[in-house]
Amino acid sequence: MNVPTDLKYTKSHEWVRVEGDIATIGITDHAQSELGDIVFVDLPNVGRALNAEESFGTVESVKTASDLYSPVSGEVVEANPALSTQSELVNTDPYLGGWMIKVRMSQPDQVAALMDPASYQASLD
Amino acid sequence: MPMKQVPQPISIFEKGSPGRMGANLPETDAPEVDLQAALGDLRDDLHLPELGELEVLRHFTNLSHINYGIETGFYPLGSCTMKYNPKINEATAGLPGFRAIHPMQPVETAPGAFEVLAQVQEILCEVAGFDEITLQPLAGAHGELTCLMLIKAYHDSRGEGAQRKYVLIPDSAHGTNPASAAACGYEVKSVPTDAHGNTDLEALRGMVNNEVAALMITNPSTLGLFEPNIKEICDLLHSVGAQVFCDGANMNAMVGTTRPGDHGFDCMHFNLHKTFSTPHGGGGPGCGAIGLMKHLEPFLPIPVIRRASNGKVQLETARPLSIGRVSAFYGQFLMEVRALTYLLAYGRQKMRNISRFAVLNANYVKARLRDVLPAAHDRHCMHECVLTATRYKKGGVRALDISKRLIDYGFHPPTNYFPLIVPEAIMIEPTETETKETLDAFCDAMIAICKEAEESPELLHGAPSTQIVGRLDEAAAVKNLDVRWIHPSRREKAPVSG
Amino acid sequence: MPYIPHTEADVEAMLQTIGVNRIEDLFSEVPENLRFSRELNIPDAMDESKLYAHLKGLSDQNVDATKVSWFLGAGLYDRFVPASVGAVISRGEYLTSYTPYQPEFSQGYLQTIYEFQSMIAELYGMEVANASMYDGSTSMAEAAVLAHGLTGRRKIVVSASVHPHYRQVLETYLWAQSLDLVTISTPQALTEDYSVVDDQTACVIIQHPNFFGSLEDLGKAHDAARKAGAMFIVVSDPTSMALLKPPGEFDADIVVGEGQPLGVAMGFGGPLVGLFACKRELVRRIPGRIVGRTQDHEGRPGYVMTLRTREQDIRREKATSNICTNEALMALAATVYMSALGKNGLRKVAEGTVRNTQYARQALAVQGARPKFEHKVFGEFVLELPRDASEVQKELIPRGIMAGLPLGPYYGDAWKNSLLVACTETRTRAQIDHYAAMLKEVL
Secondary structure, eight states: OOOOTOOEOTTTTTTEEEETTEEEEEHHHHHHHHHOSOOEEEOOOTTTTEETTTEEEEEEOOOEEEEEOOSEEEEEEOOOGGGGGTTTTTHHOOOTTOOEEEEESSSSGGGGGGGOHHHHHHHHH | OOHHHHHHHOOGGGGGTTOOOOOOOOOOOOOOOOHHHOOOSBHHHHHOOOHHHHHHHHHHHHHHOOOOOOTSSOOTTTTOOOOOHHHHHHHHTOOHHHHHHHHOGGGGGGGHHHHHHHHHHHHHHHTTTTTTTEEOOHHHHHHHHHHHHHHHHHHHHTTTTTTTTEEEEEEEEETHHHHHHTTTTTTEEEOOOOSSBBOOOHHHHHOOTEEEEEEEEEOOOTSSOOTTTTTHHHHHHHHHTOOEEEEGGGGGGTTTTBBBBHHSSSSSEOOOOTTTTOOOOOOOOOEEEEEEEEGGGHHHHHHHHOOOTTEEEEEEOOOOOOOOOSSSSSSSSHHHHHHHHHHHHHHHHTTTTTHHHHHHHHHHHHTTTTTOOOSSSSSHHHHHHOEOOOOGGTTOHHHHHHHHHHTTOOOOOOEEEESSSTEEEEEEEOOOOOHHHHHHHHHHHHHHHHHHHOOOHHHTTOOSSSSSSSOOOOHHHHHOOSOOOOOOOGGGGGGOOO | TTTTOOOHHHHHHHHHHHHHHGGGGGGGSSOOGGGSSSSSSSSOOOOOHHHHHHHHHHTTTSSTTTSEEOEEEEEEOOOOOOOHHHHHTHHHHHHHOHHHHHHGGGGHHHHHHHHHHHHHHHHHHHHHHOOOBHHHHHHHHHHHHHHHHOOOOOEEEEETSSSSHHHHHHHHHHTTTTOOEOOOOOOSOOOOOOTOTTEEEEEEEEEEOTSBBOOOOOHHHHHHHHHHTTTEEOOOOGGGTTTTTOGGGOOOEEEEEEEETTTTOOOOOOOEEEEEOOOGGGGGGSOHHHHHHEEEEOOOEEEEEEOOGSSHHHHHHHHSSOOOOOOHHHHHHHHHHHHHHHHHHHHHHHHEEEEEHHHHHHHHHOOEEESSSSOOOOEEEEEEEOOOOOHHHHHHGGGGGGEEEOOOHHGGGGGGGGEEOOOOTTTTTTHHHHHHHHHHHHE
């Protein structure tokens, strides 16, 4: 499984890329492979306030629907518009084209508590 | 195995010709009417098919040839009780005195209909050991919902409505249980199952308190196992003022042998389309009576049908504590006619054979398959057995592949991946109406498939290969959603995606 | 033993394979004190010939629409059903099949459901329809719950001209979820005052043609809902849709109805078939099953149940509804009916209904009986009698007429002389004339 070294991770298989106070969030390669063909991603509206560990949407394959949890608190500033018509990006390109939301963090120090790539990799083994 | 030589069916909308009609309709002899003057603006177009009667019959007959029913072959679908649906039931339900009556005609003009309802209620009361039955709910899930409404009304009446927020549901439960609880405004908490396949009593004890409205539990469980501690479980819930609902999906294991009302349940739903042979009809109509104990009686949905002491059947509608109406009329009446016909065919003398032979058939299949597909829990099962196909997973074969291969052998697949707590679950419910020869042929097929799974798994992955279509692209079905035919003249206007 | 085929030799061989001596041994897991040992106190078993006689005896006690002239409608109608409908739905491949979860083995049924969805969406002028609900009343209640879920608002507004039983079912469903129901009263049998519709309103529900047979002003209802940001839900008789402008042309969000008039027996009110159609943007919130068209790995077209993640077996407590069945067999009956009648046949049925109704409206104005309203109606109207409608109805039954539905029990004393009279295409001029003559006699 691909676990990029420049990201942070959660136990529920989200990844976070931090640039300044903006956190970009998606699901990991492992998660997409467990779910199978992703057919629908339900994302929040821009402007919604999220708390860390709050559900911000769902990702669906043909026969499962999984909640998505925000690793950090903050305000949703962007949701990936491509996913409304190309949900397969989550399968084919989970860390780049398949990103889900960008959050302006209200408590950036929450990032420190997330899993680093090594511990996430270890949690999968 | 030869591919079925059936041409790809075409849509009914692509058949026929403008101006054709396939029904010999009543000719009206009342004076003609200016429709625009009578009705106002009329619609412009109506794109319905235009076929002759024979064309219509051929369309639906040919489609029936690519559909599988109990009368086509064995249907070992766990949790669904696909037993024979006796033909006499269809004959009685087809009587004009039942078919051509209206639920709002004066009560005194339909005494035979009310008698049917009363007789079904009385027999179900006795068979399941409850004080009251209502036939209002239209399906099993609707019966669950109605039971939870009764429970909610009961807690409300004791001033505990706000306090009781949770419904406990075992992790092995049908999905309708949590969905029904949510439709009643309850939060769901999941109760674990122990290593023997029983409800984890210790865990349950830790979850039971006076904020719990009810436990919803299936007995026998969805693992096909009788819950030996059921009485203790019911007592535990009652000790904190909570109620216990029995999911009656597995009633076929109990008919005449043990009565859920005696287990301590407060209420239960029946699936008359499972246990009492009303046809599944391709996914409905379901038929979901409920049984309940005296203390829930004041809350029964209206109308309540009762036999008075003089033997006459009466209708009660003025019931101040009732939850109200849950369906428009008296429930699935023509299904009740079928159920009554079935119940009376067995009657006092023969009823218990239903559960005895259902359990015999399930244990026989379990025994015959034990070397290739072991049971998830090695106990006597009730009316169905839950097997696990984990040993084939390392070779890349999943439970679903085994099921799909069965289609090539001419059998309907069993239930897969349910209950969720058994890995690679294969759930088989043969029912009492199958012969030993059929069960043997099925078991032989399963054994052969398991051998294929080890020797030539590609046969399973490519299955089925004998039907009009192979495995369908379900992801594409969602992504390129096409749920209706659109007339060519309107196609350019249709939106592209959902 | 009925329907159980085991011989003694079978049982013996099977027990031996299992490794027990008696069938009773298989029940060892049932605690002793929970085993039921006495004989059930229920009627004796009957052979098939006795069974038929017993049920026939009960059915003969009922006054049915083949014995008297039938003018009772109120949501369920005595319409003509071609014999082809019964022939198709009694085929074992349909009648005795399960939900088509195994699409390779169920293409026949799946295709008919797709065709059903297409026809219902077409009739209502909507973009999509589901595979059916239990009945019209629960379909309407589910639509209201959907509106609450989508808008987050808790107030449901319904017109009193919607079928009283439907409103009672709605009330029960809303009570279970602690939602509020507000009813617009309709003393003149039409919905006129929308002042209760406000920014707390999740939806406005109106029936057209309404319970009294009258045609509502859908444009006005739509505007009231839209102005408040509420959803617009219409309940419609499908037969009337052959002629009327469908609710879809009035921008309805959801259209529901009872599909019984499309080839299903009245059957004392069950089984029926609930219709549910809506805008495409709501498709992920639809309760119940939906069939979609797709293809297999070789590109062959086929059908599957789709958008499955809305449903209870996957989404559990977050499902859009707890419904786990549809009324597949009745939906099949409706599909065969609509296919057999087609565009021209359904129009003929609707037109016959209108002509008989218009004729009866004039013909039954005898001895002080008169139509209570002058509204445009489709297939039903309110006849105001000079005395209690329930009594008149009862006196007409022995004269061979099921005269209609007395409205007093539903709408109070102001309506106690009002009779709701329905005329389908199956009524004849002679039957209506006979009704008029008998009415004259009893009044």
